[in-house]
Amino acid sequence: xxxxxxxxxxxxxxxxxxxxxxxxxxxxxxxxxxxxxxxxxxxxxxxxxxxxxxxxxxxxxxxxxxxxxxxxxxxxxxxxxxxxxxxxxxxxxxxxxxxxxxxxxxxxxxxxxxxxxxxxxxxxxxxxxxxxxxxxxxxxxxxxxxxxxxxxxxxxxxxxxxxxxxxxxxxxxxxxxxxxxxxxxxxxxxxxxxxxxxxxxxxxxxxxxxxxxxxxxxxxxxxxxxxxxxxxxxxxxxxxxxxxxxxxxxxxxxxxxxxxxxxxxxxxxxxxxxxxxxxxxxxxxxxxxxxxxxxxxxxxxxxxxxxxxxxxxxxxxxxxxxxxxxxxxxxxxxxxxxxxxxxxxxxxxxxxxxxxxxxxxxxxxxxxxxxxxxxxxxxxxxxxxxxxxxxxxxxxxxxxxxxxxxxxxxxxxxxxxxxxxxxxxx
Numbered sequence: 001x002x003x004x005x006x007x008x009x010x011x012x013x014x015x016x017x018x019x020x021x022x023x024x025x026x027x028x029x030x031x032x033x034x035x036x037x038x039x040x041x042x043x044x045x046x047x048x049x050x051x052x053x054x055x056x057x058x059x060x061x062x063x064x065x066x067x068x069x070x071x072x073x074x075x076x077x078x079x080x081x082x083x084x085x086x087x088x089x090x091x092x093x094x095x096x097x098x099x100x101x102x103x104x105x106x107x108x109x110x111x112x113x114x115x116x117x118x119x120x121x122x123x124x125x126x127x128x129x130x131x132x133x134x135x136x137x138x139x140x141x142x143x144x145x146x147x148x149x150x151x152x153x154x155x156x157x158x159x160x161x162x163x164x165x166x167x168x169x170x171x172x173x174x175x176x177x178x179x180x181x182x183x184x185x186x187x188x189x190x191x192x193x194x195x196x197x198x199x200x201x202x203x204x205x206x207x208x209x210x211x212x213x214x215x216x217x218x219x220x221x222x223x224x225x226x227x228x229x230x231x232x233x234x235x236x237x238x239x240x241x242x243x244x245x246x247x248x249x250x251x252x253x254x255x256x257x258x259x260x261x262x263x264x265x266x267x268x269x270x271x272x273x274x275x276x277x278x279x280x281x282x283x284x285x286x287x288x289x290x291x292x293x294x295x296x297x298x299x300x301x302x303x304x305x306x307x308x309x310x311x312x313x314x315x316x317x318x319x320x321x322x323x324x325x326x327x328x329x330x331x332x333x334x335x336x337x338x339x340x341x342x343x344x345x346x347x348x349x350x351x352x353x354x355x356x357x358x359x360x361x362x363x364x365x366x367x368x369x370x371x372x373x374x375x376x377x378x379x380x381x382x383x384x385x386x387x388x389x390x391x392x393x394x395x396x397x398x399x400x401x402x403x404x405x406x407x408x409x410x411x412x413x414x415x416x417x418x419x420x421x422x423x424x425x426x
Contacts, residue, residue: 006123006424008416009114010164011147013081013193014227014383015409016041016110018118019417027417029410032117033061038409040065041080041193043110045095047073056099060113068307073097076307079228079266080107082194085133085143094270104150112154123158124151125420127412129195130163130222160423163220165190165199166213167415171406172379173203174418183207184376185218185368187401189361189394190412192382196357197222200368200375211426219368223360225353227317227384232264235313237349238341239328240264243300244293255287264313269306278302292334299333308332320346321387347389358394377402381411 008019008027017038022028032039044064049057059067068076075095083089083103092100115121132143144161151159165188172186183204190197202216210216236245245260259281262268271277278301288294300306312328319326320343330337365372378394378401385391385408395403407414 003119004121006125006420007115007118007121008125008127008413008420009111009118010127010167010410010413010416011081011111011114012041012127012412013079013195014041015039015193016114017410017413018114019413019420020118020121021421027414027421029413029417030117032114033063036062038413039114041078041110043077043080043106044068044072045075045077045099045101047097047099054112055105055109056095056101058109060110075270077106077267079193080110082228082267083107084146085136085139088267089146104146104153107147108150108153111150115154115156120155122156123160123420123424124156125160125162125416125423126151127164127167127416128161129224130165130197130199130220131195131224134222134224160420162416162419163197163199164192164412164416165197165220165222166201166217167413167419168379168381168406168411169199169201169203170415170418171381171411172377172404172415173201173208174414175404175406176203176377177205177208185370185374186377186379187361187365187375187398188379188381189385190382191226191357191380191384191390193227193384195222195224196226196360196382196384198361198364200364200370211422218370219364221360221364221367223356225356226382228266229353230317230350230384230387231310231314232261233349233353234317234341234346235264235310236260238316238345239309239313239330239339242293242330242337242339243297244288244290247293248289249287250289251287255284263300263306264310266307266310269310272301272306273304296330296334296337305333316341317346318386323388350389354390354393357390358397361394362397372398373400375401377404379404379406379411381406381408383408 004020010017015038018030019027029037039061042064044059044067046057089103092102095101133139148159168190169188188199199220200218240260244255285294316328325342328339375398
C-alpha cells in the first residue's frame with residue numbers, strides 16, 4: 001500500500017490524533033492504538049534496554065501510562081506541548097538509567113511515532129493553539145518554529161499550520177451542512193489540556209468549498225489556561241493540603257509553597273526528587289505542626305509518587321465534571337487515607353480560571369465586532385469541555401445560541417484533515 005501523500009496532526013497537550021486521506025477522496029482518522037482514534041500525548045523512557053534505530057527504549061500513549069502505573073523503572077513524560085516556547089526546549093532532562101534526552105528530541109520522538117502510524121507521509125498540517133504563550137509574540141513565534149523544526153527533523157518536508165479552533169469550526173460546518181443548516185456565525189470553544197482557544201467563524205454551504213477562508217475567520221483569541229491548570233488547582237486545594245500545603249507550623253509561619261506547586265505541575269514533578277531537595281524537606285520535620293503531613297510528603301518524595309498523586313487529582317476532576325462529589329483514595333501513601341472532594345471545593349479552586357476563560361470567549365466575540373446575541377451556535381470541543389461548570393457558565397452568556405458538542409478529542413483532528421485535503425489537493 002502506497003504511503004499517503006499528506007496527513008493532519010492534532011498534537012495536543014493531553015491527547016493527539018491524526019487524519020489521512022481515505023479511499024473515497026475524503027479523510028479518516030488513524031487508529032493510533034487498538035480501537036482508539038486518539039492517543040495520550042505521553043512517552044515513557046525505560047531505564048533498561050538497548051537503543052534501536054528509533055532511539056532509546058520507549059513506550060507511547062496508553063502503553064506509556066501503563067508502564068508507569070505498573071511500576072517499570074523509567075520516566076513518564078506528559079504535557080510536552082507546554083514546553084514549546086520556553087527555554088526548556090533545548091535543555092536535557094534525566095530520563096533514568098544515567099541517560100538524558102533533550103526536550104526537543106522528546107517532542108520529535110512523539111511526532112515520529114505519529115508520522116509512522118500515519119504511513120510516513122511527507123506533508124503535514126499541524127494544529128496550533130491561538131497562543132502558545134500569552135502576551136509574548138516572540139515566544140509564541142518561537143514555539144511554532146520549534147514545533148516546525150521537530151516536524152522537519154522526523155521527515156516531514158512540508159509543514160503548514162492551522163489554528164485548532166478554526167479546524168474545529170470546519171468540523172462543525174460539515175455537520176451543520178449535513179443537517180441542512182444555512183450560513184451561521186459559530187463561536188468555537190476548544191478547551192483542551194494546555195490552552196483555551198476561541199474563534200468566531202462564518203460557516204455554511206456557500207462557503208465550504210472555498211480554499212481561502214480568511215474572510216470567514218472573524219476573530220481568534222485564547223488564553224493559556226485549561227485542563228492541566230484545573231488539575232493543578234484541584235490537587236493543591238483538595239489533595240496537597242493533607243501533605244502540608246498552606247499549613248502553619250509551630251512557629252506560626254506558613255510552610256514554603258514552592259515544592260507543592262512543583263508537585264502539582266507534571267513537567268516539574270521530577271525536580272522534587274533531587275537528592276538535595278529531598279534531604280532539605282526530610283530535615284524540616286520540626287516545621288510541621290502535624291507530623292503525619294510530613295510523613296506523607298516524605299513518602300511521596302522518597303518513593304517518587306508525585307505523578308501518581310497528580311493522576312489521582314486528574315481522576316477526581318473527571319469524577320466531579322458532571323457535578324457530583326467524590327473522594328481521592330490515597331491508601332497507597334497512608335493506610336486508610338481517603339480524602340473527600342466536594343464539587344464546591346472544586347468550584348472555589350477553579351473559579352478564577354473559569355471566569356478568565358469565559359471572559360476570553362466574550363472578548364473573542366467583541367473582537368469579531370459582534371454582540372452575544374449575534375452568535376448562532378456555540379461549538380464545544382476539547383477534553384476539558386466535559387466540565388459541566390465551564391460549559392454551563394459559558395452557555396449562559398449566549399442564551400440565544402444553539403449549544404453543540406463535538407467529539408471532545410477528535411473534532412480538531414477531523415477539521416485539520418479537511419483543511420489538509422483542501423490545501424494539498426487544490
